[in-house]
Amino acid sequence: MGLNVNVPPRNAFGEQLVEEGSRRRELVVLTADVADATRTKWFAEKFPERFINVGIAEQNMIGMSAGLAAVGLQPLAAAFAMFLMRAWEQVRNTVCRAHVNVKIVGTHAGFADAGDGSSHQVLEDVALMRTLPCMSVVVPADATEVRKALPAVLDYPTPVYMRIGRDYGPRIYKDEGYEFRIGEAVWLRDGYDFAIIGNGPLLWDALMAAEKLKRDGISVAVINMHTVKPLDTRTLDKVAQKFAGVVTVEEHSVRGGLGAAVAEYLVQRNPLPMELLGARSFGKSARDVRDLIIANGLDFTSIANAVRRLERRVRK
Numbered sequence: 001m002g003l004n005v006n007v008p009p010r011n012a013f014g015e016q017l018v019e020e021g022s023r024r025r026e027l028v029v030l031t032a033d034v035a036d037a038t039r040t041k042w043f044a045e046k047f048p049e050r051f052i053n054v055g056i057a058e059q060n061m062i063g064m065s066a067g068l069a070a071v072g073l074q075p076l077a078a079a080f081a082m083f084l085m086r087a088w089e090q091v092r093n094t095v096c097r098a099h100v101n102v103k104i105v106g107t108h109a110g111f112a113d114a115g116d117g118s119s120h121q122v123l124e125d126v127a128l129m130r131t132l133p134c135m136s137v138v139v140p141a142d143a144t145e146v147r148k149a150l151p152a153v154l155d156y157p158t159p160v161y162m163r164i165g166r167d168y169g170p171r172i173y174k175d176e177g178y179e180f181r182i183g184e185a186v187w188l189r190d191g192y193d194f195a196i197i198g199n200g201p202l203l204w205d206a207l208m209a210a211e212k213l214k215r216d217g218i219s220v221a222v223i224n225m226h227t228v229k230p231l232d233t234r235t236l237d238k239v240a241q242k243f244a245g246v247v248t249v250e251e252h253s254v255r256g257g258l259g260a261a262v263a264e265y266l267v268q269r270n271p272l273p274m275e276l277l278g279a280r281s282f283g284k285s286a287r288d289v290r291d292l293i294i295a296n297g298l299d300f301t302s303i304a305n306a307v308r309r310l311e312r313r314v315r316k
Contacts, residue, residue, distance in 0.1 A: 008167040009201075010107050012143035014039025016150045017076070021047045024154065028068055032058045032079040038107045040078050058083055062090035062102070069100035074154065080113070081106025081163050082122035088129075095159050096132045103153055104129075104161045110200065110251030111283055111292040112166035121283030121292075122163075127256025129161040130229040137228040138162040138182060139199040139250075139258070144173040145226065148180035156182055163200075168289040170204035172224070185232040191221035194307050195239050197262055198249040199226050205293070206249055208300035213307055220307060228258050233265055240270030245310035247275045249303055251293075254278035273313050275306040 021027050021043055030052045035041035044051035054061045058079055065075035077084075084106045095102045106125055113120040130137045136158050140146045146164055153160045160182075172188065188203065189210055196206045203224055210220040221243070225232065239246060246266070248259035259276035266272060279296050286292045293299050 007143035007169070009140070009143055009146050009164040009169045010037075010039045010166055012146040013105065013107070013150065013164055014042040016147045017043045018046050020151060020154060021050065024074060026072065026074045027154070028052065028073050028075045030054060030061050030065055030075060030077045032056055032061050032083065034079055037080070038078045038105075058087040059090050062087040062104075063094050065102045066090075066094035066098060066100050069095075069102050070098070074101070074103070076103040076105060076154070078105040078107060080120065081109040081125050082113075082120050085122060085125055085128060091129070091135070092132055096134045099134060100159070101157065102159050104159070106161065106163045108166045109163035110165060111286075111289050111296075112168060114286045114289050114292055117285035118282035123251075123253045123279045123283060124256070125161070125163055126228055126250075126252050126258065127260070130256070130261065134158050136160045136182060136230060139226055139228060140164060141172040141200060141203045141224055141226060142169050144171070144176050145180065148176075148178070149226070152180050152182050165201060169201055172203050172207070180226075183227050183230040183232055185235040186224040186226065187221065188224050189220070189222040191219040191243075193219045193243065194245050194247065194310055195221045195223060195243045196247045196249060196303060196307070197223045197225050197239070197258070199224060199228070199258055200251050201289075202249050202251050202293070202298055205298065205300040205303055209303035209307065212300060212304045218307060218311065225258060225262070228261055231261055231265060236262060236265055237270065240266055240272055243272070244314045245273035245275070247277060247303060247306045247310065249277040249298060251298070252278050254280060273310055275310055277303060277306055
């Protein structure tokens with residue numbers, strides 16, 4: 001399985017956003033002076049009367065979005081994921097406490113903005129957003145899933161935070177016919193020894209790791225937990241009953257993200273051995289995203305080694 005980088009995730013987002021704008025007259029898009037980089041400029045060109053560029057003022061953008069939602073419109077606020085976090089207090093107080101239906105899309109998430117270093121690489125956003133009581137959190141795997149996820153996000157009755165990358169997006173889905181449902185994980189590959197649970201672009205590495213382990217006689221399932229909140233606990237119950245251990249992998253800190261969410265649930269219901277793979281520090285400047293994935297031990301070789309560590313623990 002070669003590294004097939006298909007359409008950049010942000011391009012898929014921009015294209016789908018225009019389609020949604022044609023179907024949803026109440027959809028209003030806001031951005032913080034990054035219309036080109038987030039691809040929301042395509043919506044602006046098609047629907048200029050429903051597009052607002054607030055300037056470099058993410059806090060204002062969230063406050064305005066809350067006001068638009070309060071009068072019956074459907075606002076979607078998009079900016080770099082890292083700099084959206086400066087508006088977390090507005091998300092908490094003007095969106096979540098007020099229970100207004102604002103959709104928030106953070107682009108350039110994880111290591112996506114490799115060349116700009118740690119200041120632009122957000123590895124804490126899932127943790128920050130999932131702690132808010134009424135906020136849902138979605139992390140699509142590739143361009144196809146971005147296209148599938150956006151209408152589901154817009155239809156969902158609560159505020160949603162969706163994080164996507166920039167240009168790096170290995171193709172995970174060959175078939176575009178599946179239906180994306182928030183809160184329902186997708187089994188990308190079945191197995192019977194261990195399970196790898198991940199989301200985002202690292203699912204490509206998870207699938208590669210599973211193939212590598214198969215040659216060694218270790219059968220591994222790969223599950224796309226694209227919704228970190230609400231978590232698909234039915235799937236987690238099946239995982240606990242079927243497998244000897246779980247590896248979680250994410251382009252995010254190991255603290256507070258997908259791995260933490262899975263561990264929090266399993267430890268209270270069906271504890272089993274786990275390995276949590278993710279970032280353990282800030283990002284760094286690099287030539288490309290793959291350099292950072294490898295440096296942080298999130299590539300397919302590192303994932304396969306984590307499964308082998310689990311196997312040794314289980315055999316003891």
